[in-house]
Amino acid sequence: MMLDEDDDCPELVPIDTQPGPPVGQIPVTIITGYLGAGKTTLLNYILTEQHNKRIAVILNEFGEGSALEKSLAVSQAGELYEEWLELRNGCLCCSVKDNGLKAIENLMEKKGKFDYILLETTGLADPGAVASMFWVDAELGSDIYLDGIVTVIDAKYGLQQLAEEKADGLVNEAARQIAVADLTIINKTDLVTEEELKEVKDTVRVDLSEVLDLHSFDSKDGANLAEKLQLVKPTRAHLDKSILTVTFEIAGDLSEDALNAFIQDLLWEKIFCNKDGQPMSVIRLKGIVSFADKGHQVMLQGVHELYELNETQQLWENPRINRLVFIGRNLDKDILQEKFVSTVLLGSEKN
Numbered sequence: 001m002m003l004d005e006d007d008d009c010p011e012l013v014p015i016d017t018q019p020g021p022p023v024g025q026i027p028v029t030i031i032t033g034y035l036g037a038g039k040t041t042l043l044n045y046i047l048t049e050q051h052n053k054r055i056a057v058i059l060n061e062f063g064e065g066s067a068l069e070k071s072l073a074v075s076q077a078g079e080l081y082e083e084w085l086e087l088r089n090g091c092l093c094c095s096v097k098d099n100g101l102k103a104i105e106n107l108m109e110k111k112g113k114f115d116y117i118l119l120e121t122t123g124l125a126d127p128g129a130v131a132s133m134f135w136v137d138a139e140l141g142s143d144i145y146l147d148g149i150v151t152v153i154d155a156k157y158g159l160q161q162l163a164e165e166k167a168d169g170l171v172n173e174a175a176r177q178i179a180v181a182d183l184t185i186i187n188k189t190d191l192v193t194e195e196e197l198k199e200v201k202d203t204v205r206v207d208l209s210e211v212l213d214l215h216s217f218d219s220k221d222g223a224n225l226a227e228k229l230q231l232v233k234p235t236r237a238h239l240d241k242s243i244l245t246v247t248f249e250i251a252g253d254l255s256e257d258a259l260n261a262f263i264q265d266l267l268w269e270k271i272f273c274n275k276d277g278q279p280m281s282v283i284r285l286k287g288i289v290s291f292a293d294k295g296h297q298v299m300l301q302g303v304h305e306l307y308e309l310n311e312t313q314q315l316w317e318n319p320r321i322n323r324l325v326f327i328g329r330n331l332d333k334d335i336l337q338e339k340f341v342s343t344v345l346l347g348s349e350k351n
């Protein structure tokens with residue numbers, strides 16, 4: 001992981017102009033970035049480094065993935081997650097304004113105050129909309145203030161995501177996430193050459209300075225933040241509805257070879273089609289899977305055509321239930337699940 005510190009915004013700073021955080025207020029850091037960029041990895045890193053603070057983590061996962069994401073993150077960070085608050089009500093940008101802050105405040109009433117809140121947005125979120133909620137509420141005397149927006153950029157796929165054309169009226173989420181960032185982190189530098197990395201850096205800088213001209217709003221005081229958010233406020237729909245989430249749960253053990261073949265057919269060969277004959281295209285893949293010869297749960301992680309299977313620390317309890325999440329275009333749950341059950345699942349436990 002590599003910090004790419006923009007010249008004028010070298011670090012996360014409270015938006016308040018007074019030195020130090022506002023007394024009695026709890027900072028929120030929004031962690032954003034496209035699907036699979038490495039947000040949860042960063043979160044786990046922060047939590048692992050951080051030992052004596054009560055940190056609340058809020059996940060806003062796209063679709064039904066949050067339970068899985070939560071278990072993935074917990075298994076990695078162990079005891080460090082003090083509290084969880086899941087906002088399952090669809091898109092955080094749309095739902096948090098009404099119930100998000102209230103939910104946080106209710107949680108604090110019950111559990112006492114947190115020292116810090118980390119909020120991971122979905123890979124398809126417009127963080128500006130999420131951030132503006134905290135800004136608005138600050139005026140209303142909330143306990144919570146926005147400390148900063150951190151955007152994680154995938155060094156390998158970031159450019160591709162930025163270049164993607166969107167249908168009419170849709171914003172490019174990846175560009176918006178970079179535009180509102182106080183700090184951008186270029187991640188997965190191990191997967192690219194120095195040249196490719198330079199291209200990513202240059203593009204990200206261009207995005208900041210030319211496309212949205214955010215340098216005119218560099219000052220960190222609240223008013224300018226408001227202007228900045230105003231500037232990037234979405235005028236129309238902000239979620240790309242062509243991206244679908246499919247999840248399923250299936251009990252039993254899997255064949256490791258067959259699972260690899262299934263994933264490679266899906267991610268590399270792209271041989272699966274939906275009912276309209278359009279090829280399924282997976283951007284993000286996650287799962288917890290069971291192999292007969294392994295007592296521990298195995299985690300599946302995929303981003304575009306890269307994937308990995310890693311044994312976790314988590315021991316299985318019976319029944320072993322495989323959980324899979326697919327995010328992408330032209331996905332069809334019935335077809336994926338049928339294919340999975342008929343080719344990957346072992347023995348008689350098919351359901």
Ligand SMILES: Nc1nc2c(ncn2[C@@H]2O[C@H](COP(=O)(O)OP(=O)(O)OP(=O)(O)O)[C@@H](O)[C@H]2O)c(=O)[nH]1
Nearest residue numbers: 001034035036037038039040041123187188189301
């Ligand atoms: N090679 C490499 N892989 C990384 C790095 N950081 C994260 N990954 C991998 O990228 C995948 C996605 O990481 P996550 O942290 O789950 O990404 P995310 O942004 O939280 O994903 P979503 O919440 O699904 O959008 C995982 O397989 C990680 O192991 C890195 O620096 N290098």
Ligand SMILES: [Zn+2]
Nearest residue numbers: 039040069120
């Ligand atoms: Zn995540």
